Amino acid sequence: MDDIRFAVLGTGGIGRRTLEVSQHKDGLTAVAACDRNGVAVDHDGLDVDELLDATEGNIASGPQGGPGQSSGDEPRDSGPDEASGSTPATPTDDYASDGGAAAVEGGGVKQHGDQSGIVASEQGEPTETPIDDIIAESDAVDAVLLALPNLEHDFIPRVAERFAEADYEGVMIDVLKRSRVIGMLDDREGLLRESGITFVCGAGATPGFLTGAAALAAQSFVEVEAVEIWWGVGLKSGYEDNRGTVREDIAHLDGYDIETAREMSEDEIEALIDEHDGVLEFHDMEHADDVLLERAGICDAEDVHVGGVLDVRSDEKPTTTTVSVTGTTFDGETGTNTFELDDATSMEANVNGPALGYLKAGVRNNRAGHYGVFGPADLMPGF
Ligand SMILES: NC(=O)c1ccc[n+]([C@@H]2O[C@H](COP(=O)([O-])OP(=O)(O)OC[C@H]3O[C@@H](n4cnc5c(N)ncnc54)[C@H](O)[C@@H]3O)[C@@H](O)[C@H]2O)c1
Known part of the structure; x- marks a missing residue:
């Protein structure tokens, strides 16, 4: 358990803190991170301090600018939104996955100069396919923490599916909130299991x-x-x-x-x-x-x-x-x-401490050959 190499998908409010908190935990090495516009990978370990400094007040939480605007990593053909019955925004409306920050000019994206989010870091590379870029490196990743938006309900389940289709073997963990998404993950359990994925869902503060x-x-x-x-x-x-x-x-x-x-x-x-x-x-x-x-x-x-x-x-x-x-x-x-x-304990402490704790529990299970979808309560004493 002293050698967990992990990736963070999404370096917004939560993902940045995940990286920061991981530095206070034993045995966790951040080797990859992405946001909607950029990716940073270093299998010897990212320079987390530099990444945090570069993205301080600059988290690319919205879609403007950068190549990610019409990214291949956006959710596609996702069908009617379950909450409203209406059809969600198209892939080019980037906020389909994370909210309407696009609705006003300049809204939602904090950036230094032209550099929005991870690309402002000297370790960051611009990309139109951030999630695929992480998948390409995933052979050397033990766990992937998804700190992605969840306003498009099937976004996270679909990302899981893409890792499984690429035969990723390891842990995936999210901090999503909505009840209905758990069923969407359960629907994909066979695929995740076949690939050798231990998926820990709803593992932030609440749920988590x-x-x-x-x-x-x-x-x-x-x-x-x-x-x-x-x-x-x-x-x-x-x-x-x-x-x-x-x-x-x-x-x-x-x-x-x-x-x-x-x-x-x-x-x-x-x-x-x-x-x-x-x-x-x-x-x-x-x-x-x-x-x-x-x-x-x-x-x-x-x-x-x-x-x-x-x-x-x-x-x-x-x-x-x-x-x-x-x-x-x-x-x-x-x-x-x-x-x-x-x-005295902040939301950030109560989301990210447990998320990384559940990540470690996920890795223990994965290394023991336990694959499929697990919730936080499954990793506690049984009832
Ligand atoms: N369970 C809990 O207790 C809990 C608590 C707080 C937040 N959350 C959840 O955490 C999630 C993240 O919240 P946040 O405040 O960090 O959001 P945020 O908007 O600050 O950050 C989202 C990040 O995802 C990236 N992103 C968006 N679309 C992407 C794409 N297609 N490909 C790659 N990267 C993409 C953005 O660039 C950004 O870095 C939300 O779903 C939120 O509900 C859960």
């Missing part, structure tokens, strides 16, 4: 860290009645770098869906945030914690509720993140086990 916590908290019980996940995120200093995540969260608000959120301009997003004084509250979110707990046999998906509060104008968490699992013990008592995160 908190799903695992719920699975652990459930162990006191023989019957679980309810799982309540309530998260708080304060994002003032990280707001610019996490616009992709904020846009995806907006799709959970009443009156919005994935389609409307994807097509909002940056100005419209700002106006919405102003209307709420910078604080957005979410209830009954479609977070995959539900299906991930059900597929691990912990409880029914309908008994899992996820909500939370996002404050983009303060770094203080607006509410404490908790997971409460209510159930009945073998001897007839009813109780609630609660897991609470310290307010």
